[in-house]
Amino acid sequence: MIKDDSPTFRFSSTTAGVEFVCRIDGGTARPCDSGSFTAPALRDGEHRFSVAAVAGGDVEDPSPAETSFTVDTTGPAVRITSGPREAKKGTKAGKRRAVGQRAVRFSFTSSESGVMFRCKLDGSKYTLCSSPYGPESMKPGEHRFRVRALDNAGNYGKAAKVHFLVKKDRSKPDPDLDPDPDPDPPPPPTDPCSLTPTVIGTESADELRGTPGVDVIHGLGGEDEIRGLAGKDQVCGGSGDDRIVGDDGDDRLSGGPGADTIRGGAGADTLLGGDGDDLLEGNDDDDRLLGGRGSDDLVGGEGRDFLDGGPDEDKCDGGSGQDSGASCERATPF
CATH class of the missing domain: 2.60.40 (Immunoglobulin-like)
Known part of the structure; x- marks a missing residue:
């Protein structure tokens, strides 16, 4: 495509x-x-x-x-299906629909399957996200939310947006009864598929290698084998059942659609499975493993890893380090 x-x-x-x-x-x-x-x-x-x-x-x-x-030259359309309602300007604040500080959560869908969503709140930058999406709490006042989608051909669609009002919560939050809770997950990483490649494959099965420096590698279609070598590499497998290895350096590796096998190698790596039943394996450092959609297997290895399987039935093995995570049927306690 x-x-x-x-x-x-x-x-x-x-x-x-x-x-x-x-x-x-x-x-x-x-x-x-x-x-x-x-x-x-x-x-x-x-x-x-x-x-x-x-x-x-x-x-x-x-x-x-x-x-x-x-x-495919047409970007995917996005529709917000639930969340805070539009608060029209020109209406007195008391008559405008408002939500509580901890009730800001949006659900959305796209006209195309297999897309990647990016969300933006107020003046922040677009970041990778999934539905449902929302912060734990927001400051009272007026806010704007935008979400857009990127398809497999690299087309961005027009952003769906809503202007909404947040009111101060009167009730206090419930006390945290967990004496040792998991830490908050880090913000979503920038997806390598959104970056301009320095090494690019074809729509067929490719064998791609990086350099000892920093590379941005896109496999496109086909069952690709991609190796980043040394350096802080950004790798996007694209569509197809890909095999990706980061090697040395703090790499960011994204499988894209398909049943991918992604291994981080040395360095603090971020592994993004995307759509499909993926296998994500970290290594000795503090890695982030994000499965995405599909029944994924996540293996952290050594280090303080963060594992998030995504919305489907996933299995997570944190390894020997002190790990944290969410949305996993945990094979090994964190």
Whole structure:
């Protein structure tokens, strides 16, 4: 799946001196002797590109090379399904709908499956989030919430937003009866799939390697094998059942859609499973393992790890360190 509606294809032949003709969706043959062909603007949807060698001036290869692809240039729509109601401006504060400080929680959905959501409260930056979303408490007053989605082709849709009012809670919160509660989870990390890549694969199965420095690696489609090597790498597997290893450095590794296997290596790593039944394995340092959707297996290893399986039935093994987490059927106590 690509968001470029006019993609360029490159090709070659083992036979010297041949000419080429190219077709899109079985249409009119066009000469493409330069070894590359840029398609005209295409509509969203499935397409097919074929290229055939022509020998002797008019003898066309009856078995052209072909590839199918999907163009998607439309960002996913987002709809807020529940949460604080819109508080219209121009209405007296006493007549505007208000919610308590600990009742700010939004649920939302997208017109496309497999998307990644990003949320924003007031003047903060967009961060990775999931539905339902909300802080533990907010200051009284006027606030704004925005949520948008990123699809597998890399398209952002228009943000859904609401302007709401928070009132001061009169009742005191219940005392915490847990003598040793888990610490609050850290804020959602920036997803590597939203960054501009320095190493990029194809829609097929790729073997990608980073450098000893800092890399941003995108696998795109296919069952990819990606290794970051040294440095603070940002890796996005993309769609497909990928195998990702971070190696040395504090890495951020995201599997994307598919049943992925993600291993952190040395360093304090952040592992993001995404959609699918994933296996996430930390190492000796203080790692963050976030399973996302799907029935995930999370293994922390040594170190003070944070494990969050996500909304489905997950299994978490904290390892030998002093760990914390949420949303897990814990195989080993933290």
